[in-house]
Amino acid sequence: MVGYAVGLGNVWRFPYLTYNNGGVTHCNVSMYGEEILLNISWVDANNFTCMNGSEVYQPGQLPSEQYWNKVALQRSSGMDETGEIVWYLALCLLLAWIIVGAALFKGIKSSGKVVYFTALFPYVVLLILLIRGATLEGASKGISYYIGAQSNFTKLGEAEAILIWSLVKFQRPMYGEISYPDWGVALGWCMIIFCIIWIPIVAVIKIVQAQGNIFQRIVSCCKPAPNWGPYLEQYRGERYKDMVEPKKEINHEIPTISGSRKPE
Known part of the structure; x- marks a missing residue:
């Protein structure tokens, strides 16, 4: 968190x-x-502090909110109007993606x-x-x-x-x-809630997939993997020498467009 x-x-x-x-x-x-x-x-x-308990239904905005919507974002009047491109925001977005592309230019390891x-x-x-x-x-x-x-x-x-x-x-x-709309509200709730509960969801899935009773499953899921360590072998010291490496199964079959498989 x-x-x-x-x-x-x-x-x-x-x-x-x-x-x-x-x-x-x-x-x-x-x-x-x-x-x-x-x-x-x-x-x-x-x-409750009003003389007659009246309420004002006209939505109001602070000057800071007006500046944010009208000047910074230049939001349109509704979702049915796309509005014009805000160039300084577009350039900032382009710069952000250029930085991401430069970071991943040489592969995921970079x-x-x-x-x-x-x-x-x-x-x-x-x-x-x-x-x-x-x-x-x-x-x-x-x-x-x-x-x-x-x-x-x-x-x-x-x-x-x-x-x-x-x-x-x-x-x-x-x-x-x-x-x-209702689907937009539901989608927004799902997107925001997922940012908070994705770790418990993964934990529950791992506990369900584990073997033994509930206590043994929780203990096994809390333990680190037996092959845990640095990704690159040159960074693995003496403490990782006796570690059991999982055997990698190599599939020599290539899937075809029709769905059948043929050997290399």
């Missing part, structure tokens, strides 16, 4: 969420999943070297910001709030209440004045 949460895009958002949700107790999978899947509970609240930079660079930036923030006035009080005695652990229970309330108050997303 750290890979989903850590990044340069979250440098400014993460401290704010942590401060508003009880310090370090905010850093749990349930709260993170709730923030990804659903809107926060106070997005659509009843106006991507491993690129990961050394892409995976470590956000942590380097976060470390620099951490050192800078720790030298500011009042940093010790902030650290005490995040991981000290002032952390509010009751926020863990509030996260579940917010999740249930968000399910009750869930509203269909809109694109301008057009509401998303």
